[in-house]
Amino acid sequence: MSTIHWTDNDTPRSARWHSESAAPLPRRTVVADDRMKADDAYRQACEGTALLWQGDFHNARQLLRAMGHRVDRKPPGPGTSPSESFHLHRRGSGHRARVLGKLLVLLDEDYTLGLRRAPDVRQACREAYGPATGPTAVSLRELLGVIGAHQWRRRGVEVPALGARIHPHYGVFAPVRGEYVDLVARTPLPPAARHGLTTSTAFDLGTGTGVLAAVLAHRGIRRVVATDISPRALACAGENVHRLALSDRIEVSSDPGLYPEGRAHLVVCNPPWLPARPTGPVEQGVYDPDGTMLHGFLTGLSAHLRPGGEGWLVLSDLAEHLGLRTRQQLLDAIGAAGLHVVGRSDTRPRHPRAKDTSDPLHAARSAETTSLWRLAPAP
Structure with a gap:
């Protein structure tokens, strides 16, 4: 089991690391909140630093969208053949996923998301991940996918x-x-x-x-x-x-x-x-x-x-x-x-x-x- 480590107010913290896409453990993790600027978040994510969010949930979603806009400013160019264009597109999609995957949230031991204005994600996480096994850090991007899947499952x-x-x-x-x-x-x-x-x-x-x-x-x-x-x-x-x-x-x-x-x-x-x-x-x-x-x-x-x-x-x-x-x-x-x-x-x-x-x-x-x-x- 991989464990993610960070420091919060000079106190060492850790949690289980989970990634459905098998993303590797971040090399470095820092705490981020509503004061974080999109340019700074994007730069640190590109450098491989994970940002563990402790601010408002809706602000985190806005930050994720802003980071996505910055990734999309440099789309992969067209290839010389359809297959090359496809592989360039896949490579660009992979880069986008890696950068956006650096914005993390912490789920408590019962999958509670302890952020301001956060939805109740416990049932969605139980459906996707099974029984909780302790505090878990996941990317916000993945969690939004889990929430969307729960809605699909409910509506059909x-x-x-x-x-x-x-x-x-x-x-x-x-x-x-x-x-x-x-x-x-x-x-x-x-x-x-x-x-x-x-x-x-x-x-x-x-x-x-x-x-x-x-x-x-x-x-x-x-x-x-x-x-x-x-x-x-x-x-x-x-x-x-x-x-x-x-x-x-x-x-x-x-x-x-x-x-x-x-x-x-x-x-x-x-x-x-x-x-x-x-x-x-x-x-x-x-x-x-x-x-x-x-x-x-x-x-x-x-x-x-x-x-x-x-x-x-x-x-x-x-x-x-x-x-x-x-x-x-x-x-x-x-x-x-x-x-x-x-x-x-x-x-x-x-x-x-x-x-x-x-x-x-x-x-x-x-x-x-x-x-x-x-x-x-x-x-």
């Missing part, structure tokens, strides 16, 4: 394909991009599943919130096994399944492998879309450095399909537009796994970033297509 995300809400947990990717859910909801089921709905089985690999498993059960699949390697995702999916009264149809499995035991008429996988390194728990739903989950799904599919079954790969081509993967590499991986493409359904993104011309990756995002690839063992 409306999923038209279900006519219900899915409630994401902290660290679990929320189904805010509904186009991939709609693809799974409207693509015709394989004959092997459609002709035997009362006995049909489907696997949902990397279930996350459990939204796709719920869609499959909603479509009539009798038994759905939902897997994930994340304990947070398993807890989230289990809660959503119970909330939707689908516990008799969906089994949330903690099997350590990607696939559960047995075979299914339908295997659905929505792997991370971009081969890049994630910097935090939520990003694990988007970035996978070596495409490990994608290739694991492809290589294991034939051995886990029943006769006449299909595998549904839900994948964006954003990586292709960014120069991180080619279409031919994807087709080669499908062929190398002994599979062939039965069909494909496409849709265009509806999220606001696809139309944001100020986004440095706008050209790639505006050309993005999300596809559901229907795969089966090669004849």
Whole structure:
């Protein structure tokens, strides 16, 4: 367990250090309050000094925004290729996160945030971090994410394909991009599943919130096994399944492998879309450095399909537009796994970033297509 140390009125203090993005322990920590100027805070943060805030909570948020404005004054320049632009953008995002992550707050041993005008964050922190284990220092930026996740969890995300809400947990990717859910909801089921709905089985690999498993059960699949390697995702999916009264149809499995035991008429996988390194728990739903989950799904599919079954790969081509993967590499991986493409359904993104011309990756995002690839063992 890492411990952060600082001095308060000549008294040595310490607390547990926690960072969901695995940020290293600050080299130096000083106390800061409402007298701190944004330029001074920004300079010290860039030098690696952490600022433990003891002033007003809303002033801390304003300071964080002011530091962000100073980081954004020097955005990364465009690259000579889409892939270089992407890596420069990721590097700039990492620098921004490191600088803003230097503004810290102290949570008491029961997760109370003892700042003036601070909200009650105890429940949000228990949901994200589990039981409290003593005074803990976290970045304000991370804590704001924890608070936001608590609000998402309480309100839920409306999923038209279900006519219900899915409630994401902290660290679990929320189904805010509904186009991939709609693809799974409207693509015709394989004959092997459609002709035997009362006995049909489907696997949902990397279930996350459990939204796709719920869609499959909603479509009539009798038994759905939902897997994930994340304990947070398993807890989230289990809660959503119970909330939707689908516990008799969906089994949330903690099997350590990607696939559960047995075979299914339908295997659905929505792997991370971009081969890049994630910097935090939520990003694990988007970035996978070596495409490990994608290739694991492809290589294991034939051995886990029943006769006449299909595998549904839900994948964006954003990586292709960014120069991180080619279409031919994807087709080669499908062929190398002994599979062939039965069909494909496409849709265009509806999220606001696809139309944001100020986004440095706008050209790639505006050309993005999300596809559901229907795969089966090669004849």
